[in-house]
Amino acid sequence: MNSASATAAPSSVDLGNVKRLPILISLIIGAFFSILNETLLTIAFPELVNELNVTASTLQWLSTGYMLVVGVLVPASALLVQWFTTRQMFLGAMILFTLGTLVCSISPGFSLLLVGRLLQAGGTGLMLPVMMNTILVLYPPEKRGAAMGSIGLVIMFAPAIGPTLSGLILDSLSWRWLFYLVLPFAVFSIIFAFVYLKNVSTPTKPKVDILSIILSTIGFGGIVYGFSSSGEGGGGGGWSSPEVYGTLAAGIVALLLFVWRQLRVKEPLMDLRAFRFPMFTLTAILLIIMMMTLFSTMSLLPFLFQGALLLSVFASGLIMLPGSLLNGLISPLTGKLFDKFGPRALVIPGTILLTIVMFFFTRVTVETTKPTFILLHICIMIAISMIMMPTQTNGLNQLPSRYYPHGTAILNTLQQVAGAIGVALFIGIMSSGQEKFLLDSGDPTNKALWPEAMVAGVHNAFLVGFGFAIIALVLSFFIKRTTSPEQQDNTNK
Template sequence: MTPPASSAPTVLGADATTETPAARPTGTPPVIRWLVLATFIVILNETIMINAIPRLMTDLAITAQAAQWLSTAFMLTMAAVIPVTGWFLQRFATRTAYLTAMTTFLVGTALAAVSPTFEVLLGARIIQAGGTAVMIPLLMTTLMTVVPQSDRGRVMGNVTLAMSVAPAMGPAVSGVVLQAGSWRLLFVLVLPIAGAITWVGMRRLENVGEPQPGDVDWFSVVVAALGFGGLVYGLSRFSEGEVAVPVGLIVAGLLAIGAFAWRQRSLQRTGSPLMDLRVLTHRTYTLSLLLMAVSFMAMLGSMILLPLYLQEVRGLSPLQTGLLVMPGGLAMGLLGPSVGKVFDRLGGRVLVVPGAVGIVAALTGLTQVGASTPYAFVLGIHVLLSISLAAVFTPVFTIGLGALPAHLYSHGSSMLGTLQQVAAAFGTALVITVMTTRAATLVSGGTDPVAALLDGLRSAFWVGAGISVLVVVLAVVLPNRPDTTDATDVPAVGH
């Protein structure tokens, strides 16, 4: 249960409000509406470059491997920057954090629109990702601070629109834009929309409390960037068919993460860790974290494999592919508010358990796709997967963060965002490695390349279906609602 504001520790730099949760007005607070809108725009750019790779290869005279870095670097930057946001959101007020994130994103978008070379475009994508990395924890932390527990499911359902629909819409939006003109239009169209949201948001946003003083520990910043960035980079290199280099990068990343964890344990004695690892002492939060990571791997795996199947095996264009997967993304987002309302009334188990079973069923269904599978079947399976993920994500986010004491919201959001990037990289590396290894083995034995690719895709979907069984196991043991004893406030300093 969220403690009264008079006794709650500061979050986003301060107490949430001077009112008790019971006195807060019902409905989605305006601050959440503007943060959701801004977050939707910035997350949309994470996947908007997927369909532009062929055009970029021609215009910038680069290889497909180099072009893929425009998405990989975005994910890498997110993984390196998000661990810092727990400290950042406690030290700076809401408006300052919002302006910093959106200004960074706008600078990156403007630079990308006029990039003369691949190197400049890559740098612009990194700048964009820096702003995006702040927006996601800012939205989640603010929501947990200003929305009473009794209404969090419904409001978290609205947040699903930004967190899940935006990545799904990215390829579809880029497919439509690329039909009309240059890849630069992807950034030219986003720039004024993001600018208007930034300007209006700054006029209407109100600060949530006062900042907390504290210095940043630069050693933690460096080892966090090296650790999480190295881990994600190493996992992404597996898709290139290498082994030695990715393993070395992963080992180095894990060692740096170990040094980061040791440093945070030391800093907890003074109350100023970059990422407070005491969030992991809350069992419900840790279960939610694991469930979210496995679900995210399932979602990202399907997002990578399904377009490959539709374009390389079935011969669809990027635009046709985007339009086919768009209904699933829309269903996930549009169901978010309804899922949230059900959670507020009945709790999470009635949603999470059936949703977990639906994920397994959908991924198992995708193992049956062939060279002439009806598109209606593919569409139906993708919609089932999207609906199932919607039923899982909203309750899991709400239960997990709700199990934390208020002063750990920003750190819990930060860890949640970091693990999302690691899970995305791991899921992508795993399914691509399985697919390419199986396909290469068959081709070397004389199998037709397209038939070999199809078999590799099926094998990768089987792996995803197998992993998703763990989602069912975790869903069964996850509490129906946040454990109020687990969220009991603890001192912010010491162990």
């Protein structure tokens, strides 16, 4: 065992008498409402622009700032989960999130609302790693799929249902109710966890490498902020803005230095030696593709529905509701199927379905019927649920237990970075295709052509997504069921 890994010792807590179900319920309740807030507020932006008297670019900080804080905190979580107990991490995260929700609900203006959102993001950034790390410690590999499937219900279902739920609330209530309604559930989660959540890990308190924390903050923060800002027209100029390419350049340089340092220090903040395990590396690549697909689809379809089909925000949310609900319902089922049949039985059919659906999205038109869009969205959400959590569980299963904090931190960080890159990339492609269509038409100011231009831009974006799906399909044939070195040692004895 190398010294770099020794500090991430597995739990020494006796898990024989620990009741797993109450702990799992505690994690799911808290994580659902914290992750839900990533997409819950976005649909209220038009109303907030008028009510708070700020510009759209300023208001976008409520979303960009949220992603930025989560992107910065998650890499440091590998250290935090080794310094604090399960209860301390979870309760601390939920208290921080609840405080942020309260601040948002009573904020009189933009500044305090932004402070509340950043506090919420801090709770969410701490919640994700402690949730996954607890599952890895609490459940043996042969039962991990079902538990991770329940976590998948939260990670994918919560942000997917956010716009629909938000549209329903805003249809009759003010934007503050987006926080009022979450607050009692957050308080309940704290009380439930205080009663039922038990510690499943023992803090080892490794050395704190301040330089690694600084490089991680600049690296991941710069990349997430740069890509998020480019997709939102950050600085008023998109990719041409110094704010965008400057932060991206700083982020990339800092990230390269961060990687170099992690491979040299004895007690790394994020142990990148986890990539020595091939199934974990394959998981990381597939996860990047899936998160880009998920976040880009969630971003592109509202543009298509509202810009080309001229539907209302609420109607757009209703079209995406069946797929979102089904995604949440079948995530635990795919986890159980993973435990029984392994990853290949789910991931290969899932990537085939994903490839087919992405191809059909490149063929949609303004005449495409709403039931067709509902069916396509259902299929893509099923495909993602068949791929993401089974792949993630399989990759983490190959890691020795001392790598659990680092493995979960790596994958959760990649989710945030891939989400930011996916939204920026696909919206950028869509916008470029839309502009090209209007210029080629000879009459770019003709509003009658705008729906067709939107469809043309979406076609280009989904064509790139189709290419990513083909890559995922090829990679899926290399996946195989894994066991950790500890399991192999026990089998050989």
